[in-house]
Amino acid sequence: MSLDTITSSIDDAVSGFFEPIAKWLGDIVFYSVPVAGTQLPLIVAWLVVAGLVFSGWFGLVQIRKFRLAVNVVRGKYDEKGSAGEVNHFQALTAAVSGTVGLGNIAGVAVAVSIGGPGATFWMILCGLLGMATKFVEVTLGVKYREVHADGTVSGGPMHYLPKGLTERFGARGKTLGKVLAVLASAMILFFGLFGGNLFQVNQSYAQLVSVTGGESGMMGSSAGALFFGILIAAIVGIVLLGGIRSIASVTSKLVPAMAGIYIVACLVVIAVNVSALPSAISSIIEGAFNPEGVAGGVLGALIVGFKRAAFSNEAGLGSAPIAHSAVKTKHPASEGLVALLEPFIDTVVICTMTALTIVIANPASWGEARKGESIGGVTITSDAFGTVLPWFPYILTIAVMLFAISTVLTWGYYCMKAWTHLFGRSRASELTFKVFYTLFAVAGSLLTLQTLIDMADAVLFMLAVINIIGLYLLAPIVKRELNNFLDYVRRRDAGLDTDTEADEDDDQEPVKTTV
Numbered sequence: 001m002s003l004d005t006i007t008s009s010i011d012d013a014v015s016g017f018f019e020p021i022a023k024w025l026g027d028i029v030f031y032s033v034p035v036a037g038t039q040l041p042l043i044v045a046w047l048v049v050a051g052l053v054f055s056g057w058f059g060l061v062q063i064r065k066f067r068l069a070v071n072v073v074r075g076k077y078d079e080k081g082s083a084g085e086v087n088h089f090q091a092l093t094a095a096v097s098g099t100v101g102l103g104n105i106a107g108v109a110v111a112v113s114i115g116g117p118g119a120t121f122w123m124i125l126c127g128l129l130g131m132a133t134k135f136v137e138v139t140l141g142v143k144y145r146e147v148h149a150d151g152t153v154s155g156g157p158m159h160y161l162p163k164g165l166t167e168r169f170g171a172r173g174k175t176l177g178k179v180l181a182v183l184a185s186a187m188i189l190f191f192g193l194f195g196g197n198l199f200q201v202n203q204s205y206a207q208l209v210s211v212t213g214g215e216s217g218m219m220g221s222s223a224g225a226l227f228f229g230i231l232i233a234a235i236v237g238i239v240l241l242g243g244i245r246s247i248a249s250v251t252s253k254l255v256p257a258m259a260g261i262y263i264v265a266c267l268v269v270i271a272v273n274v275s276a277l278p279s280a281i282s283s284i285i286e287g288a289f290n291p292e293g294v295a296g297g298v299l300g301a302l303i304v305g306f307k308r309a310a311f312s313n314e315a316g317l318g319s320a321p322i323a324h325s326a327v328k329t330k331h332p333a334s335e336g337l338v339a340l341l342e343p344f345i346d347t348v349v350i351c352t353m354t355a356l357t358i359v360i361a362n363p364a365s366w367g368e369a370r371k372g373e374s375i376g377g378v379t380i381t382s383d384a385f386g387t388v389l390p391w392f393p394y395i396l397t398i399a400v401m402l403f404a405i406s407t408v409l410t411w412g413y414y415c416m417k418a419w420t421h422l423f424g425r426s427r428a429s430e431l432t433f434k435v436f437y438t439l440f441a442v443a444g445s446l447l448t449l450q451t452l453i454d455m456a457d458a459v460l461f462m463l464a465v466i467n468i469i470g471l472y473l474l475a476p477i478v479k480r481e482l483n484n485f486l487d488y489v490r491r492r493d494a495g496l497d498t499d500t501e502a503d504e505d506d507d508q509e510p511v512k513t514t515v
Contacts, residue, residue, distance in 0.1 A: 003222035007446045015451045022455040029458040040303055043461050047310040050468045051129025054136050057475055058482065062131035062340045068489065069337040077334060077489060083147045084328030088338050090248035091327040093255040095320040095339065097406035098196070098414065099313050099346045100259065105400065107308050108354040109380035113369035115304030117280070118287025120355040122305025127347025130315030131340040136471050139336030139478045140164060141321025142329065148425070152243060155325020156414070157184040157318035157467050158421045164474040180466050184318060185418040187463040192418070193440050194449065194456040196411025201232050201444025204404035207378065211397050222446070229445035235405060237438040240412050244326045247409050258402035259350060265385055265395060266353040272388045273360045280359040312351060313343035317460060318467035322414045333485035336478070354381060361387045412437050 032039035055062065071077065073088050086094070111119045137157075144163040145155035161184060162177030169176075205219075205228050212219045219228065239246050270277060288301055314320060320339060327335045358366055363383035378396075385392035412434075419433040443449075 003226065003446070007222070011448055011450075014447075014449050018451045018455060022451045022458070025455055025458040029461050035303075038303060041307065043464060044303065044307045044310050046468065047133070047316050047464060048126060048129060048306050050316050050471065051126065051131075051133050053472070054132035054475070055129055058132060058135065058479070060132075061135055061337075061482070062128060062344075065337055066340075066344075069341050072334050072338050073341065077492060078328070079330050082328040082330050083151075083153070085151065085153055085244050085326040086248040086328065088327055088329070088335065090252045091324050091335060092338050092341060093252045094244065094248045094326075094410055094413070095323040096342055096345055097251040097255050098319060098323065098410035099342065100255065100350060100403060100406075104312060104346065104350045104354060105262075105381050105396070105403070106378040107312060108351045109358055109366070109369075109378070109384075111304050111308040112355050112358055113366060113380065115301040116287045116370070117283040117355070117359045118285075118290070118301035119305035119308065120284045120352060120359070121288035122302045123309045123351055123355070124305075124348050126306040126309035127313060127343045127351070130309065130313050130343040130347065133315040133468075133471070134313070134320060134342055135336040135340040136475060136478050137316065137318060137467065138321045138324040138339035139332045139481050140471070140474055141325040142327060142332035142335045143477070143481060145325040153326045154417050154420070154425075156188070156322035156417055157181070157463070157470065158188075158418065159325075160321070160474070161466070161470045164470065164477060168473060168477070180470065181421065184463055184466060185421045187459045188319060188322075188418040189415050189422070191456040191460040191463075192411040192415035193437070194452045195460065196414070197408050197437060197440045198444040198447065198449060199453045199456075200404040200407045200411075201229065201441050202448055204232075204400050205229070205445040207397050207400045211393050225445040226442070229442035232405065232408070232445070233438045233441040236408050236412060236441050237434065239409055240416070240434050240437065244323070244413055247413050248326070250409065251406050254402055254406045258399055258406065259345070261395065261402075262350065262399050263353055265389065265392060265399075266357045269357045269361055269385060269388045276360050277356075280356060283359060284355070309343075309347045309351065313346045315343050316468050316471070317464050319411075319414055319460075319463075322417050323410060331481070331485040331488055333478070333481040336482070337485075357381070358384045361385070363387055408441060 029043060030041050031043075032041045034040075073092060075087065075089070078087070108123070111123060115122075137160075140160040141155045141157075144160035145153050146159060147153050158181040161180045162174065165173030165177035165180075167173075205225060208228065209215065209217065209219050209224075214220055218224060239250055242249075288305075310316075320342060324335050324339050327338070329335055358380060361384035363380060363386070365380045365383045369380055378400075382393050382396050385396065389395070415437060416430060416433050420429060423429050423433075
């Protein structure tokens, strides 16, 4: 029996068993209501409303404190002797690597095909709102993290939900928090294995096959798939063994490189068609408010844009705080400010660059997709680049590979923290997970398991419901942390002694240390 036959049999068996479960779960999580002739997924509304609430609650912190956030990333307010494993820049790139991926390439193409150019406008707006949500959840992630005896750090919703709810509501909050922590860990682990690992490897392999001769090419065979899977697994396994410091070291170089390659390519296409830029921008703005030619009218464009942005930057899902919690700082809100840059990079910059490139290049495949033809998002984006750079599919393959590897690495770290919360933080437990996760990377090039990937998406967005309820309840604590950090910044900018103040803050709100 050939390897292809075995993998096909596994795919069919898994799909047959889990498909009814995946459909039932997806119908619940992504339940939509008809609004003005189009469908509004309630989970998207849930995420967008959170962005609106937190933007108002914190006085548009994403705009007022944007410059301060950049200065924190630059290291201007670094504090000596802070607990943690990585600096602000490394924490940011590690988290960005988990969100910037194939969705920025393929998902945006789908958005402007279904919702028209106007979807870009709403995508940008949703990204700006998501910056406030990200600020809140990451501030909590750092505040309630655990610093272990060996210097490593654990954080995320599985920590700040039980601790924060206990702090605010006592015994009642403690019981609820523990239950939510277990659910959050299970959801993160499930999504990471299938959506953050297997899917990423599978899609990057598919792109590699497409530029090397297709199914009859050098990588199209089952042997080629196995080789690719082992290669990715080896890279992932080696980096994972080094923990967040190793991951951050890789992603701090990988993320700027992959983003740079992609943005430069976008700028080349825009520069060649610069005369069409004003018209493209005009079509994006007009399309956002002009119902003609847009599926579902204005609301249709809005929903598509919001959906793409919400799914892309993961603001409110509780995943990013896991990476950001490892930062070296004594002020949790400092990393919260850093984190608000994440949706800006992911959605406002990279997703917008993709949309502009497609609208300006106007490839034939985009026109066909807008008429209802079934065309893959990656194909549309690749064709847009191909109008100026015929060789770009090869560069796109490199970008996809970099996106995939960085995403697999970051979700490997997220999953490990979820795993150790569920099964204990022993050396044997961590090693078991790393082997398990690495084997999933091999399977990614051989299997599709699309049904499980669909389930993973639903499970991850179930986490958003739990997480955002917790964010609402804990927002007053975030407000206090922000004021503490802003006071620290004022004192430091004035040249006053800040060491004593930092020590006092640590005494009032100690970081729990565990073995």
